[in-house]
Amino acid sequence: MSSFADPTLEGARSSRPSRARRAPVSRLGLILMAPAMLLLTLFFFLPVALTGVFAFTDLSTSTGIGRGDYVVTPNLLRELGDRGMSSADLEAVSRASVTVDAETIERARAAGVDGRFLDDIEGDFLGRSFDAPSDFERDLRRLRTAPRRARDLKSAAALFETSVLNQRFTTSDGLSAKLETLAPEVTPAARAQIVDASYTGARFTTENFERLATQKETARLVANTFLYVGATLSLFNVGLGLFLAVVLFYTPKGMSSLFSTLWLLPRITPVVLYAVMWKWFTWEGGFLPILAEQVGLPSFNYMKGSVVTAWATMITLNGFIGASFGLILFSGALRAIPVQQLWASEVDGASRWQQVRRIILPQMRWPILFVTAYQTLSLLSSYEQIWLTTNGGPGRTTTVWALEAFKTALSNYTGNLEYGMGAAMALVLVVVGLVLSLIYLRLFKFNELVGRPKIEI
Structure with missing residues (x-):
C-alpha cells in the first residue's frame, strides 16, 4: 500500500461541514433561573391563563366561585x-x-x-x-x-x-x-x-363576547380608546419625547442634564400625588382657572367641565409621563450614534435639520419601534390616571376600554362585579396588543433591523 494519502479524499473530508457542538447545559444556571421562572409563572403566565378561562364564564359576585343552586x-x-x-x-x-x-x-x-x-x-x-x-x-x-x-x-x-x-x-x-x-x-x-x-353558579359561555359584539357601548369604548392611545402616543410618548431628545442632544451637557432630570418628575412622582397636583392645577380655584379669569378667558373646572378640556387634560397628564420614558430611551440611542458622522456632515455643510433627517432619524428606527410598541401596550392597559382624575367623565365621554374593564370587574356601582365580562374585555386587549405588535414589527421592517449588516467592518 502507498504511504501517501489520496489528496481527493483529504479534500472531500475537509469540505464536509463539521457538526456544531452543543454547549453543555449548566445545572447551576438552571438552579439560578428557577426562582425567576417560578415568579414568572405565578405572576404572569398563571394570571393570563386564568383570564382566558374566566373570559368564557359568567362568573360574578352573584354566582360565586363554587357550585351554584337553582333559584327562581x-x-x-x-x-x-x-x-x-x-x-x-x-x-x-x-x-x-x-x-x-x-x-x-x-x-x-x-x-x-x-x-x-x-x-x-x-x-x-x-x-x-x-x-x-x-x-x-x-x-x-x-x-x-x-x-x-x-x-x-x-x-x-x-x-x-x-x-x-x-x-x-x-x-x-x-x-x-x-x-x-x-x-x-x-x-x-x-x-x-x-x-x-335559574342556575346561580358560574357557567362556561360565550355570552360575554356576544354582548361586546352587539351592545352600542362597545363602539364608543373603541373610539375613545383609539383617540386616547393615538393622540397620547403620537403627540407625547413618541413625538414630544423624540423632539426633546434631539433638542437636548444639541444642547450643552450641563443644561441638558438638568432639563432631563426635571422632565423625569412626572414619571417618578407617585400616581396619586400626580393626580392631586393636576386637580389643583385644573379644578375651580386652581392655577389654570385663576389664570384664565385674569386674562378674560372662561374659568371653570377644566378637568371635568367640558368634553374637550377633559380630553385635553387626560391626554396631557398621561403624555407627560410617557414623554419622559421616550426621552430617556431616545437620548441613550442618540449618544450611540458615531459623532464622526455628524462632524463629516458639518464639513459638507449640512444643517441641523439635514443632520436630523439624513443621519439621526434613519438610525432611530429601532428605538422608535420599541417605544411605539411598548407605549401602545402600556396605554391600552392603563386606566389609573383616568380613574383618579376624570373617572371617565364628564358622563362617560372619556371612559376607555381598560377603565371600563376595571369598573366592570372590580368597581361596579350596582354591587354585582362581573368578573367574567371584565376578563373578556381584558382578553380582547391582549389580542389587540399582540396584533398591533405584529403590525409594528412589519411596519418597521424588524427582520432588517436584526439582520446581518450590509457592510462588514
Missing part, C-alpha cells in the same frame, strides 16, 4: 318575559298554592304558631290543597282557635303557601319536579328554559 326569583321571571316567554307560563310559575300536610304543619309549628290552632288545622284541612291563599285564609277564620288579629292570621297562613319562588334547589331535577307539580300547565320547553336560567 321575580327578577328572573321578568327577564324571561323580556326574552319572549309567554305570560301564561310566567303567571303559572309565580302563582302560589296552599297545601296542608305534615311538612307545612311542622314548618308552622317551628315558626311559633299556636299549637291548638295547628291541631284544628290538621284535623280539618290535612291533605287538602287551595289554589288561592285567600280561600285558605277565609276557611281559617271559621276555626274556633284562629287568631283574632288579621296580621297574625295572614302570617300563619303564609307558612302553608307553596311556591317555587325564592326557594333554593340543589339539583335541576328537583326544581323541574317542583315546577311540574305546582305548574303542570307550563310546557316542557318553557320549564327547561326556566331551570337553565
Whole structure:
C-alpha cells in the first residue's frame, strides 16, 4: 500500500461541514433561573391563563366561585318575559298554592304558631290543597282557635303557601319536579328554559363576547380608546419625547442634564400625588382657572367641565409621563450614534435639520419601534390616571376600554362585579396588543433591523 494519502479524499473530508457542538447545559444556571421562572409563572403566565378561562364564564359576585343552586326569583321571571316567554307560563310559575300536610304543619309549628290552632288545622284541612291563599285564609277564620288579629292570621297562613319562588334547589331535577307539580300547565320547553336560567353558579359561555359584539357601548369604548392611545402616543410618548431628545442632544451637557432630570418628575412622582397636583392645577380655584379669569378667558373646572378640556387634560397628564420614558430611551440611542458622522456632515455643510433627517432619524428606527410598541401596550392597559382624575367623565365621554374593564370587574356601582365580562374585555386587549405588535414589527421592517449588516467592518 502507498504511504501517501489520496489528496481527493483529504479534500472531500475537509469540505464536509463539521457538526456544531452543543454547549453543555449548566445545572447551576438552571438552579439560578428557577426562582425567576417560578415568579414568572405565578405572576404572569398563571394570571393570563386564568383570564382566558374566566373570559368564557359568567362568573360574578352573584354566582360565586363554587357550585351554584337553582333559584327562581321575580327578577328572573321578568327577564324571561323580556326574552319572549309567554305570560301564561310566567303567571303559572309565580302563582302560589296552599297545601296542608305534615311538612307545612311542622314548618308552622317551628315558626311559633299556636299549637291548638295547628291541631284544628290538621284535623280539618290535612291533605287538602287551595289554589288561592285567600280561600285558605277565609276557611281559617271559621276555626274556633284562629287568631283574632288579621296580621297574625295572614302570617300563619303564609307558612302553608307553596311556591317555587325564592326557594333554593340543589339539583335541576328537583326544581323541574317542583315546577311540574305546582305548574303542570307550563310546557316542557318553557320549564327547561326556566331551570337553565335559574342556575346561580358560574357557567362556561360565550355570552360575554356576544354582548361586546352587539351592545352600542362597545363602539364608543373603541373610539375613545383609539383617540386616547393615538393622540397620547403620537403627540407625547413618541413625538414630544423624540423632539426633546434631539433638542437636548444639541444642547450643552450641563443644561441638558438638568432639563432631563426635571422632565423625569412626572414619571417618578407617585400616581396619586400626580393626580392631586393636576386637580389643583385644573379644578375651580386652581392655577389654570385663576389664570384664565385674569386674562378674560372662561374659568371653570377644566378637568371635568367640558368634553374637550377633559380630553385635553387626560391626554396631557398621561403624555407627560410617557414623554419622559421616550426621552430617556431616545437620548441613550442618540449618544450611540458615531459623532464622526455628524462632524463629516458639518464639513459638507449640512444643517441641523439635514443632520436630523439624513443621519439621526434613519438610525432611530429601532428605538422608535420599541417605544411605539411598548407605549401602545402600556396605554391600552392603563386606566389609573383616568380613574383618579376624570373617572371617565364628564358622563362617560372619556371612559376607555381598560377603565371600563376595571369598573366592570372590580368597581361596579350596582354591587354585582362581573368578573367574567371584565376578563373578556381584558382578553380582547391582549389580542389587540399582540396584533398591533405584529403590525409594528412589519411596519418597521424588524427582520432588517436584526439582520446581518450590509457592510462588514
